[in-house]
Amino acid sequence: MGPLAGLRVLEFEAIGPGPFGAMMLADMGADVLLVDRLSDPRPGFGRERWYDVMLRGRRSVTLDLKSAHGAEAVLRLAEKADAIVEGFRPGVMERLGIGPETMLARNPRLVYGRMTGWGQDGPLAARAGHDINYIALSGVLHAIGRAGEAPVPPLNLLGDFGGGGMLLAFGIACGVIEARSSGRGQVVDAAMIDGAPLLATMISGMLAAGRWSETRGENMLDSGAPWYDTYATRDGKYVAIGAIEPQFYAELLERLGLDAAALPAQHDRAGWPLLRERFAGRFAERTRDEWCAAFEGSDACFAPVLTFGESRADAHRLARHGTIELAGIAQPAPAPRFARTPGAARCPPPERGAGGLAALRDWGFAPAAIDELAGLGLGFQR
Numbered sequence: 117m118g119p120l121a122g123l124r125v126l127e128f129e130a131i132g133p134g135p136f137g138a139m140m141l142a143d144m145g146a147d148v149l150l151v152d153r154l155s156d157p158r159p160g161f162g163r164e165r166w167y168d169v170m171l172r173g174r175r176s177v178t179l180d181l182k183s184a185h186g187a188e189a190v191l192r193l194a195e196k197a198d199a200i201v202e203g204f205r206p207g208v209m210e211r212l213g214i215g216p217e218t219m220l221a222r223n224p225r226l227v228y229g230r231m232t233g234w235g236q237d238g239p240l241a242a243r244a245g246h247d248i249n250y251i252a253l254s255g256v257l258h259a260i261g262r263a264g265e266a267p268v269p270p271l272n273l274l275g276d277f278g279g280g281g282m283l284l285a286f287g288i289a290c291g292v293i294e295a296r297s298s299g300r301g302q303v304v305d306a307a308m309i310d311g312a313p314l315l316a317t318m319i320s321g322m323l324a325a326g327r328w329s330e331t332r333g334e335n336m337l338d339s340g341a342p343w344y345d346t347y348a349t350r351d352g353k354y355v356a357i358g359a360i361e362p363q364f365y366a367e368l369l370e371r372l373g374l375d376a377a378a379l380p381a382q383h384d385r386a387g388w389p390l391l392r393e394r395f396a397g398r399f400a401e402r403t404r405d406e407w408c409a410a411f412e413g414s415d416a417c418f419a420p421v422l423t424f425g426e427s428r429a430d431a432h433r434l435a436r437h438g439t440i441e442l443a444g445i446a447q448p449a450p451a452p453r454f455a456r457t458p459g460a461a462r463c464p465p466p467e468r469g470a471g472g473l474a475a476l477r478d479w480g481f482a483p484a485a486i487d488e489l490a491g492l493g494l495g496f497q498r
Contacts, residue, residue: 368416
């Protein structure tokens with residue numbers, strides 16, 4: 117199942133972007149074997165394993181990487197793998213004896229994926245951080261928010277996932293394709309400090325062209341334009357409009373029952389406060405669902421602002437089977453869609469060591485080799 121069927125990925129337990137990138141690979145058919153710690157390193161984290169939905173599609177073995185024979189166990193697994201996913205700070209894997217130089221010596225075709233916030237080098241490489249720090253330093257966070265207000269963290273989507281895990285998955289896929297032609301592996305240095313600004317590449321061109329202001333809330337896409345924003349409805353909910361093109365803007369005015377001749381022109385910035393006032397007043401006259409009915413079939417670039425729970429029941433997402441359920445947990449379906457080799461979330465997150473024995477057999481380890489791995493401290497459910 118999936119376009120990456122046959123790809124073997126060895127993943128080391130982490131949080132955030134690493135698991136997300138490995139999930140993307142697993143969703144597309146890769147056989148991802150998760151090397152778990154012996155016990156949860158986050159005591160009191162407060163949720164069962166199956167709630168860690170980004171771990172779906174894996175099988176698990178357990179290992180103490182700091183043990184006397186931990187490195188040898190990992191190296192034997194790496195000999196059978198096509199790619200590695202690890203998310204430790206720079207130098208940690210080297211100190212454990214399983215850095216890229218050592219692993220590539222055992223498996224020259226290995227693609228060694230490294231997921232960090234600051235990257236493998238640079239003055240901040242060894243420093244701790246989280247998504248908000250990486251997008252702050254990259255310039256992205258400064259641009260998000262309303263005029264005169266503080267920057268607003270966009271959850272942890274731009275650093276951890278868009279500029280992190282997704283970048284890692286793309287890098288590994290690229291590395292594997294290249295290795296199949298060259299016969300040589302390499303290190304993939306996926307860093308959120310690189311990925312977050314990459315997501316904002318379009319803004320670089322707009323800045324250079326003088327079409328983007330560094331003052332927050334003054335631009336077309338950052339809540340500055342009244343026709344690209346959210347508005348409260350009578351029931352305290354919200355709708356979103358994005359009527360950029362003139363034909364869509366004209367339809368927006370028509371559906372709102374507003375006369376274009378009595379309003380400032382769409383791109384008259386001096387008139388934007390009046391436009392915003394008119395839009396806000398009109399949207400406040402009806403409930404969100406009433407506006408959905410009013411805009412039914414429209415090209416005015418209108419949508420209701422739904423909660424996660426509401427979104428799962430939306431007719432369009434239902435038609436595209438956009439939500440799946442594993443172990444009773446509703447979650448997004450694998451994406452993108454493939455016509456001939458569709459991906460799939462094959463199983464819920466594994467308990468520590470679950471499926472490990474079957475994975476070792478599938479990876480080509482003979483019974484005696486499996487016993488040797490167990491002797492080196494590798495744990496799995498038999």
